[in-house]
Amino acid sequence: MSEKLIQLRQELAENPYVTFDSDGKGKSRVFDVEWDFHALNQSKKSISFGHVDEKFRQDIQSYLYGMMQWQKKKSNSRSHVAVNSLIRNRTELKSLATRWGKSEFSLLSSEREWKKCAKTLHGFGSKNTCKNLATVINALNKSGLVTRYVHKREYIKWVNPNAAEGQAIAFPEAIHVSILKTVIEFVETYHPYRHQISEAMEKLYTYQDEMLNAELKALGMSILDRRQMLTLTGRISRRVMQWPERKAIPNFSFDRRGRWLGTLLRMCFICVGLFSAARREELLSMNKDSYDDSLAAVPKVSGFSTKGNKGEKIYTTWNTAPIAKLALELAFDATQAARRYSLERLDDGYQNGQLTKDQYNSKQQDLESAFISSDIPYDRGALINKASLKYTIEGAGDALNMKEFSITATTEDVEEFDLLNPDRAGTLEVGGGLPRLSPHDLRRSFVVFMVKNRLGNALTVKYQLKHRNINMSNWYANYSELARTNQLLMDAQLMSEFEEAIESSAVDAWDEIYNVSDTLSGAEGERIAQNKAERLAQGEEIVMSRSELLALVRSGDKSIVLLPTGGYCTNRNCERLCSLMDIVEAPCDHKVVTDKAAKRLSRERDNLIASFRAINDMGDYANELILDARKKKIQSIEPTLVKHSIPFNSFNDDIKAVWS
Known part of the structure; x- marks a missing residue:
């Protein structure tokens, strides 16, 4: 031992x-x-x-x-x-x-x-x-x-080879949009009624308690058995059904167990989740004061995150949309009666020694959330002894998969689902609904929708999902690029437009080289310039027409790529990293620099010089290698500027902090 x-x-x-x-x-x-x-x-x-x-x-x-x-x-x-x-x-x-x-x-x-x-x-x-x-x-x-x-x-x-495993699901786009539409319509419909809902529930709690106390007094008992309780609740329900509040609020239903309010809370929860991608506990920490659009063009919601911090709470923010404000207000204000009712019983429990100070403080914090428990038991002890007073959104993977969404998958939905969720292929069937819908599915669907539609990239995802590792962000975005590519490839008209745009850009570049630019540099540029001079000497005004260039591009005889270093590369099979190799290796044999590209290089050189001098003034030895590379880059541009007759002052600044 x-x-x-x-x-x-x-x-x-x-x-x-x-x-x-x-x-x-x-x-x-x-x-x-x-x-x-x-x-x-x-x-x-x-x-x-x-x-x-x-x-x-x-x-x-x-x-x-x-x-x-x-x-x-x-x-x-x-x-x-x-x-x-x-x-x-x-x-x-x-x-x-x-x-x-x-x-x-x-x-x-x-x-x-x-x-x-x-x-x-x-x-x-x-x-x-x-x-x-x-x-x-x-x-x-x-x-x-x-x-x-x-x-x-x-x-x-x-490992059991038959055991189910896989990441959270990503919704097919049509289903995603359908869910968004449903929750937005629900929130917009009931937001104006939120205070009426709370007032109606407060009236219900008060009436039910009065009826229970009257029954106990009439029977001379301190507690009703199950049969007696069922009889009483049935009688109360029949009377409550006639209340005018039930008709004043669309499809409203009185229920002490909070089933109707539970639907409202889930709708609001999904709404904020789909427009923020926050985790379950992060969403449950939000209330109607969490929304803020006063300091930035993009509104934000704030809440507490505990992920990766040993359970300690960190206050943080997520980008969101204005509908989140309505959803949080609806959830909070509609449950205000339940919140007050629960707080009164907490106070009684604490005063009577049924709760410790820590338990009392913890449950009070639960009730600060917009998403609190809508189930209000008659028994005071049962209420204050709940493990949490927040709304319960956990358990089965379909905790949010409500009939209100009326999802009926099409053949296209199934194909997209299988593409986005290959480890769950076959679990969504034509005519059926989602196999599950959990809080984490909202997060992954948010990411896939955003990346697939080019509304963000892995860095956007990393910020929004509060990931510490960008690899996790990429994992969440799995298959979104593939789905987008597949969607594009199936659109023949769109692909045709792409091809036309690409051909037009290539012709524009070649036209600039042959017919517009007075000077060409780079190895290939100088060869073209020599040929161009010979043809112009023979009296040709246009060296090559756009129709000729288009024919050569379409046949594949001419290929061109815009380089990050300025200018163009005419080698279709090039594998060089020009932004690096132009400094450390011989210049590319296929490079063409036009007058327009040379001017871009001149502006880039000016920016590099300003950056070099700002870093150099820091006098930090750690920056020596960065400054050395930047200096070589600046000087490598100068021969091109000379060839294009662009004036400049030679750059030869010394690096101030050099390791000995």
Whole structure:
């Protein structure tokens, strides 16, 4: 047994505190069924071990505690990973114990026991599932609790080839537009009614409570049984159906469980999600004050992000559209009655000692969201004991897949879906609806729609989705370029217009070379100039007509490419990187520089000189290589300016800070 493990066992003998309140007092002990993390003010407030088999529970709690202590010791802030990550670790350890049949994870250090365990893991799940399981074992290794380390070549053997796996789905464009249209119409329809909705719900809560209290008093009871409650709620529903508010608000429905309000909240949630690509918890942190269009041309929404920051909240912004303002106002104002009702019961619960200060503060913060729970139970205790008072948008992957969207996929939708989501090909059928619709699907669909329609690139995506790695942004945009290309290729008229535009541009370039520019430089330019001079000497006014040039371009006899360095390249098979090679290698044999291109080069040279001098004035040794390359680039342009009779002052500035 390792020294770390011996030390852990000694600590656990005292059943130490694993969580603490905001005053630093111990809150939950290691072997409690639930660990209370309210004081950390993260999106996840607790970890429950109630569903873990009792024969595994204490071992899982012990090793999870051991990892947390190691993480705190290694962290500068003396903190462990986010509660959400701890929950994932608990889940992985539970899965491992259930499959293996044991939970004394130190046994994994034994080669014999590891072989037995690994054998039980064959067919465990998808590649990501197996990778996550290996990751938690490796976390135990880092913590010094086991010596086992799982490499990819090992966990890849556990993969079940039939296990479903894949990234979030991207909507076919027609379905995407249909969903956008539905949520926008819903928001615009109900936004004017938002205060009426809240007033109607407040009237309902008050009436229902009065009826319940009257029934309890009449029966001389403190609580109704299930049958009595059903009878009472049925009677209340029949009376409420006749209220004028029900007809004053289109398709409105009174419901204490909040089913109609739930539809409203999901519509608003999808609306803000599709116009911001924020994550689920980020959206749930927003309220009607989150929208701002006062400081920039593009409006923004603000909220809290915890991703990649050990669960700590960071206030950040996302670009959005004006409809997000209406959606957030509708969601917040329509649930104001539920918010007030819940706050009153929270205050009572806190005053009566049913809630700790941290729990009270946490639930108050939940109610600051535009998206709060629309389910208001009669039982006060049931309300204040909810894990969260925010609207629940989780669970199944189709949590947002509502009948209100009336999606009926066409053959074109299915083809585009399979192209954008090859790992889910076949799950969308003609005449059917989306196989799922989750908050993460909104994010990926936002990205694909934006990139496919050239509304942004990977850097835009990186900013909007708050990715730390641009590779993740590219992964989200998977197949969008392919879909756009496929869409273009199928449009014969559009492709014909492209070809005509390309041919016209090529003819313009050749016309500039042969008939417009007085001087040509570059190896190929000088050859053309010599031939041009000979033909002009013979009395030809037009060296080559546009019709002749067009015929040569269409036949493939003439090819031309605009160079980033200025001028043109006439070699169709060129593989040089001219912006670099013109400085370090002999000039290209196929290059042509016209008078117009030379003037562009002159302007570029002026900008390079200004940039060189600004950097040079910093006197930083680290910039020496940059300045040296820039100086060579400036000087490489000068011979071209001489040939085109463009005046300039020779550049020969010294680099001020040079490594000795």
